[in-house]
Amino acid sequence: MIKPMELYLAMIDKNRPALVMQITDTRAIIFKITTKYGNKSDWIKENYYKIINWKQAGLYAQSYVDTLQNYSIPLEYLKKNKPIGKLTNIDIRGLEVFLREKKKKQNET
DSSP: OOOOTEEEEEESEEEEEEEEOOOOOOOEEEEEEEETTTTTTTHHHHEEEOOOOOTOOOOOOOOEEEEEEEEEEHHHHHTSSSEEEOOOOOHHHHHHHHHHHHHHHHHHO
């Protein structure tokens, strides 16, 4: 059973880790995970959540949740694979705070 905060490989631009955020009957809402950060603009960096416990989450390098855009993919696609990991409680709480602050900033503008 697929659960929120699990990481799966998914084809988004390329085959990459993706974080499951929400599940519907037939689809998963996901954010892509990236290791590319240093050469991004400040605006893009402000939309990337730095995963603190990336090793424990099953990732191989310092990684970031790209919150600029979410993607909706068929659940059947994810069901073909096993999860590669899951965010730790520290990162789950950190991402929740990050998204709440991001929404607050957007509402102020």
